[in-house]
Amino acid sequence: MLPYATLDEAAAALGRNLTVAETLWFNYSAKKSDYYLYCHNILFLFLIFSVVPLPVVFISLWRSSGFDKYKIQPKVKLSPSETFKCYKDVMFMFFFVVGPLQLVSYPSVKLIGIRTSLPLPSGWEVFLQLVVYFMVEDFTNYWIHRFLHGKWGYEKIHKVHHEYTAPIGFAAPYAHWAEVLILGIPSFLGPAMVPGHMITFWLWIALRQIEAIETHSGYDFPWTPTKYIPFYGGADYHDYHHYVGGQSQSNFASVFTYCDFIYGTDKGYRFQKKLLWKLKKGVENGVEQNGGSYYVPTQDLKSD
Ligand SMILES: [Zn+2]
Ligand SMILES: [Zn+2]
Numbered sequence: 001m002l003p004y005a006t007l008d009e010a011a012a013a014l015g016r017n018l019t020v021a022e023t024l025w026f027n028y029s030a031k032k033s034d035y036y037l038y039c040h041n042i043l044f045l046f047l048i049f050s051v052v053p054l055p056v057v058f059i060s061l062w063r064s065s066g067f068d069k070y071k072i073q074p075k076v077k078l079s080p081s082e083t084f085k086c087y088k089d090v091m092f093m094f095f096f097v098v099g100p101l102q103l104v105s106y107p108s109v110k111l112i113g114i115r116t117s118l119p120l121p122s123g124w125e126v127f128l129q130l131v132v133y134f135m136v137e138d139f140t141n142y143w144i145h146r147f148l149h150g151k152w153g154y155e156k157i158h159k160v161h162h163e164y165t166a167p168i169g170f171a172a173p174y175a176h177w178a179e180v181l182i183l184g185i186p187s188f189l190g191p192a193m194v195p196g197h198m199i200t201f202w203l204w205i206a207l208r209q210i211e212a213i214e215t216h217s218g219y220d221f222p223w224t225p226t227k228y229i230p231f232y233g234g235a236d237y238h239d240y241h242h243y244v245g246g247q248s249q250s251n252f253a254s255v256f257t258y259c260d261f262i263y264g265t266d267k268g269y270r271f272q273k274k275l276l277w278k279l280k281k282g283v284e285n286g287v288e289q290n291g292g293s294y295y296v297p298t299q300d301l302k303s304d
Contacts, residue, residue, distance in 0.1 A: 002030040042102045048209045053169025056217045070219045072239045076166035086170040097177045113195040121197045133190030133204045140186035142259040145252045167216040231256040
């Protein structure tokens with residue numbers, strides 16, 4: 001809710017005319033409560049969970065040979081009913097955990113100072129805040145995820161997320177309800193440290209989920225724009241973590257690769273990459289490949 005009745009009042013308070021984006025924001029938000037604006041996240045998340053995975057899911061169901069070469073684990077094929085079951089389970093969690101969590105977490109959003117007011121932040125401010133949010137989330141998520149791979153954490157909680165050893169986009173938010181709640185903390189820490197505008201917060205929640213869907217897509221497309229982000233993990237990186245499963249001591253980070261590099265938890269993955277490269281070289285020299293599987297079925301390297 002904005003404290004101005006008209007655009008002229010808002011312009012007088014700002015001491016300048018409103019930009020086009022600010023006028024749009026005024027027209028949309030002036031009479032809506034901050035709580036209602038915050039709850040837009042529920043609709044955004046519903047749309048992202050339902051729509052963003054669809055293109056790659058269709059590609060995967062149709063098994064187009066043109067795209068098959070980009071599938072990370074080409075031998076694993078989920079049927080339409082298995083794919084739909086994953087979506088149904090995610091929606092169950094969405095309506096009973098994710099949605100209610102959004103509804104009740106508003107006081108903390110208010111407390112940390114997420115604002116809906118004018119002026120709107122500049123593009124640079126939004127960009128830099130998003131960078132901070134991604135970095136903070138990546139670091140905290142890394143340690144929580146690593147903890148969840150301990151005996152207790154894995155058996156009681158994290159095992160659910162690893163039911164998909166070859167993940168699909170719908171499986172990105174597929175997890176135990178406790179994991180959904182716990183991983184809300186890393187998502188919230190960045191905005192708590194550097195609070196921004198509600199629009200930045202919406203963008204953060206949306207981009208983080210879109211990124212998670214991409215890394216769970218099961219496909220490593222060479223043309224994906226995220227390939228240009230420095231230290232970005234991507235689908236191949238996280239897919240390996242799912243492939244190894246509960247035993248995995250590799251690739252814990254959610255977005256970037258630097259945490260796994262610094263703490264030495266990317267050794268299994270690097271070893272596999274090297275082995276795969278040698279195998280490809282072998283194929284070029286006439287040696288038969290490993291049954292068409294992207295990964296080589298050796299034990300993941302324990303790093304600690
Ligand atoms: Zn895991
Ligand atoms: Zn995952």
